[in-house]
Amino acid sequence: MGPKTILVCLTTPEHAETLMKHAVPLARKHDAHLVGLHTIEAMLVYPGIAMHIPGPAFAAFNQSQKEEAKKIKAVFNRYTKSETFQSEYRLVRAEAMSATERMVESARAADLVIMAHEDKDIDRYDQRHAQVQVIRNSGRPVIIIPLGYDGPEIGANIVVGWSDTREAARAAHDMLPLADAGAQVSILQVGHAPKNPLEDSDGIDLVETMSRHGLNASLDYRETLGDGVVGVLNKVAFEKGADLIVTGAFGHSKAYDFVIGATTYALLKGAQLPVMYSK
Numbered sequence: 001m002g003p004k005t006i007l008v009c010l011t012t013p014e015h016a017e018t019l020m021k022h023a024v025p026l027a028r029k030h031d032a033h034l035v036g037l038h039t040i041e042a043m044l045v046y047p048g049i050a051m052h053i054p055g056p057a058f059a060a061f062n063q064s065q066k067e068e069a070k071k072i073k074a075v076f077n078r079y080t081k082s083e084t085f086q087s088e089y090r091l092v093r094a095e096a097m098s099a100t101e102r103m104v105e106s107a108r109a110a111d112l113v114i115m116a117h118e119d120k121d122i123d124r125y126d127q128r129h130a131q132v133q134v135i136r137n138s139g140r141p142v143i144i145i146p147l148g149y150d151g152p153e154i155g156a157n158i159v160v161g162w163s164d165t166r167e168a169a170r171a172a173h174d175m176l177p178l179a180d181a182g183a184q185v186s187i188l189q190v191g192h193a194p195k196n197p198l199e200d201s202d203g204i205d206l207v208e209t210m211s212r213h214g215l216n217a218s219l220d221y222r223e224t225l226g227d228g229v230v231g232v233l234n235k236v237a238f239e240k241g242a243d244l245i246v247t248g249a250f251g252h253s254k255a256y257d258f259v260i261g262a263t264t265y266a267l268l269k270g271a272q273l274p275v276m277y278s279k
Contacts, residue, residue, distance in 0.1 A: 019114055022153070033086045037106050158246060171276065207219050
């Protein structure tokens with residue numbers, strides 16, 4: 001059974017177009033309830049700071065928020081008005097919480113979350129790094145769509161980044177409801193290939209599991225050769241004509257990620273296709 005509740009986080013009118021182009025076909029394919037979420041930012045005044053904010057400043061701030069919300073709702077309605085699946089636009093005030101916290105809160109009841117790639121040029125301050133927080137804290141699979149991406153519908157051809165970790169296992173199984181019947185699924189291991197592939201019992205077991213779900217699964221090995229894991233994932237996905245990359249996320253502690261860096265952060269910055277992250 002495919003996803004029945006899809007949450008799409010609509011942060012700006014510019015990115016709402018890209019997100020709806022990919023969220024609507026998924027909702028249509030799975031007859032899912034599509035929720036478009038937009039948060040209105042609260043103007044915070046921090047204790048201990050002596051300052052007076054004139055009434056007109058508050059009014060102008062609130063008006064700009066309303067105008068942006070109206071534009072986003074118009075995009076959402078334009079893409080959903082002719083569809084037969086259920087849809088709703090949710091306008092949520094951040095109040096004392098940040099927009100990111102509201103997204104995490106809303107995501108927990110969804111089967112799937114769809115978000116745009118971070119855009120430092122136009123994202124509001126309280127929306128920055130929202131993707132990381134939703135992936136880390138919502139407990140739900142999250143698809144990140146590159147800015148301006150205009151590729152095929154998701155589900156027919158998928159590359160799964162595989163390693164012997166809990167996060168990768170979670171991602172591989174979270175992918176199953178999204179895959180079309182008979183979809184091409186490439187289980188990709190980046191690194192040194194075993195001398196005898198028949199000894200890779202974990203990889204073979206996963207391919208057989210995918211096959212039992214009616215998927216056309218295969219096992220692939222690639223060396224990094226200086227491209228790094230992200231470069232290999234992008235290259236293989238391009239070669240195979242993939243419409244989605246699937247990977248586990250944040251398998252290390254936050255301290256490790258901060259000091260050494262992590263593949264998840266690099267993929268969030270450098271992915272050229274939609275990527276589904278599972279934590």
